[in-house]
Amino acid sequence: MSALTFTLKTAPQQRVDLSALTPDALADKSLADIAAIELPSGHDKPRVDALFDISGDDATDIVIKNATDRLDYIGHGMRSGRITVHGNVGSYLAFKLRKGEIVLHGNAGDFAASGMAGGLLHVHGNVGDFLASAIIGERRGMKGGTVIITGNAGERAGDQMRRGLVLIEGNVGSYCASRMIAGTIGVMGSTGEYLAYGMRRGTVLLNNAPKLHATIQDCGSHTLPFLSLMFKSFRDLPTKFAAVNRNRVQRYAGDIANDGKGEILVFK
Known part of the structure; x- marks a missing residue:
């Protein structure tokens, strides 16, 4: 068996919802059935075979080639299997992912990993705003799982994040970890203004x-033994964080204007 591969023929004129193309949704479907699936795209619903050349037969291992930033909701609600994407994608990558693995070789738009509750999202590139954050009208962002970003993330990464692990090897924009409820965010590069606002x-x-706002409290330098256990859990992950092994940090508490039980740990 070979991976079920969707090769985009030409860039679509409208945004396309690819939530129907997951290992769960395509299990036990024939190639003819898959080709006939209609994908929401503006006022139209083009068939899969109108947009993609289809090859392979293993629906547990899906590959999307020639992707563009007009392809949204890749991996929506996925509960098993693997999706590998070559090219840039649009918004809501790994939206409400439950289990399985999504690997993107390219950049992603806004709201990647929003509502994610399990599994792994690995982006070999940059992501837009609201990584692992709550969508409009929701009160919880990412709820579990692991996200690895090898590039940069935009603003509001981790906004209202409830649980899980987000590791960003590049820079992040303003309001990272804003209104964060729980979980862990790691950033190797620089951070923008208002880090942990309302955390x-x-x-x-x-x-x-980082540059910190007035309601983040400096708690001094500490050696925190629990960090050794945390870093040990990183060692099997495909990220630069796997090599981190420092438990001496400058600790900050906050946001003291909003309960103040969060912490910012800066490696020394």
Whole structure:
């Protein structure tokens, strides 16, 4: 068996919802059935075979080639299997992912990993705003799982994040970890303004000293033994964080204007 491969023929004129193309949804379907699936795209519903050349037969291992930033909702609600994408994608990558693995070789739009509750999202590139954050009208963002970003993330990464692990090897924009409820965010690069604004609980790991607002409290330098256990859990992950092994940090607490039980740990 070979991976079920969807090769985009030409860039679509409208945004396309690819939530129907997951290992769960395509299990036990024939190639003819898959080709006939209609994908929402503006006012139209083009068939899969109108947009993609289809090859392979293993629906547990899906590959999308020639992807563009007009392809949204890749991996929506996925509960098993693997999706590998070559090219850039649109918004809501790994939206409400439950289990399985999504690997993107390219950049993603806004709201990647929003509502994610399990599994692994690995982006070899950059992501837009609201990574692992709550969508409009929701009160919880990412709820579990692991996200690895090898590039940069936009603004509001981890906004209202409830649980899980987000590791960003590049830079992040303003309001990272805003209104964060719990979980862990690691950033190797720089952070924008208003880091941890409204943060309630959770941990932010930083490689570089951030610019902090008035309601983040400096708690001094500490050696925290629990960090050795955390870093040990990173060692099997495909990220630069796997090599981190420092438990001496400058600790900050906050946001003290909103319960103040969160922490920012800057490696020394």
